[in-house]
Amino acid sequence: MSEPTVLITGTSTGIGLEIALGCARAGWRTVATMRDLGRADALRAAADAAGVTDLIDVRRLDVADQASVAACVADVIDAYGRLDAVVNNAGAGHVGTLELDRVDDVRRVMETNFFGVLHVSRATLAHLRAARGRLVAVTSVGGVVGQPFNEAYCAAKFAVEGYLESLAPLAATLGVSVTVAEPGAVASEFVANIGLDRDAAVAAAGAYGPALGAYLDTAASSFAAAQSPADAAAVVVDVVAGRATPPFRVQTSEGARRFVGVKLADLDGSAVTGMTATWVG
Numbered sequence: 001m002s003e004p005t006v007l008i009t010g011t012s013t014g015i016g017l018e019i020a021l022g023c024a025r026a027g028w029r030t031v032a033t034m035r036d037l038g039r040a041d042a043l044r045a046a047a048d049a050a051g052v053t054d055l056i057d058v059r060r061l062d063v064a065d066q067a068s069v070a071a072c073v074a075d076v077i078d079a080y081g082r083l084d085a086v087v088n089n090a091g092a093g094h095v096g097t098l099e100l101d102r103v104d105d106v107r108r109v110m111e112t113n114f115f116g117v118l119h120v121s122r123a124t125l126a127h128l129r130a131a132r133g134r135l136v137a138v139t140s141v142g143g144v145v146g147q148p149f150n151e152a153y154c155a156a157k158f159a160v161e162g163y164l165e166s167l168a169p170l171a172a173t174l175g176v177s178v179t180v181a182e183p184g185a186v187a188s189e190f191v192a193n194i195g196l197d198r199d200a201a202v203a204a205a206g207a208y209g210p211a212l213g214a215y216l217d218t219a220a221s222s223f224a225a226a227q228s229p230a231d232a233a234a235v236v237v238d239v240v241a242g243r244a245t246p247p248f249r250v251q252t253s254e255g256a257r258r259f260v261g262v263k264l265a266d267l268d269g270s271a272v273t274g275m276t277a278t279w280v281g
Helices: 014-025 041-050 067-078 103-131 151-172 198-204 206-222 231-240 256-266 270-277
Strands: 005-008 029-034 054-061 083-088 134-138 177-182 249-251
Touching: 005 014, 005 067, 005 249, 014 029, 014 054, 014 067, 014 134, 014 231, 029 067, 041 054, 041 151, 054 067, 067 103, 083 103, 083 231, 103 134, 134 151, 134 231, 151 177, 177 231, 198 256, 231 249, 256 270
Parallel strands: 005 029, 005 083, 029 054, 083 134, 134 177, 177 249
Antiparallel strands: none
């Protein structure tokens, strides 16, 4: 019997790179995808150092492009004949707020973080049904707790969680488990990739400048004690390769569990808004 096969999106850096390495170490044929293959050197070097190069197949896939998704999935099935798990990890950060964002900014965030998950999941679900496999999405604690200056990002992650929470019991009737993995602050290039110049952003924020400055200072302090990508990825790898059927929702750290727990026990919303109000004032 051939190795089980997993397809992972967004593997050029951070959690995605570590998930790919972890799945390969667990003996899985790992299709590690990314939008820009010019950024594959870090993964290839890490795979070589870990001795798992023969199990990692790096391919191009742009989650926002349905044709790219369809072509990649078809090629994977042609090459390996099966797909046992999918990890939707690709994502894009965004800092902004309603009056300062353009609607096109919000649409772009939704295209990657929400519709990208739908494109990949829809293209692979029939193969997961055949394998009685696992569908995973790396969301965020921002998929549970709304956060100032993260309206678009949290909206996209909320949408993923709502969509997959609704799908999960239906998929289970056909043998597919669905899980969302919720990291908190993770020390990776994800934050740097937002491309935000703090001082320029505060200066351009007008009436929102003081609140944005306070938020960015709070965010910087939280990421100073962030979880490592490898530790966050280990939780996701266990969801993919563990023997037990995983639950719908898992957090990747104790801090993430505490943070999400505030929301899940907050019937009137006052605990969450009281907590996040301290970030901006």
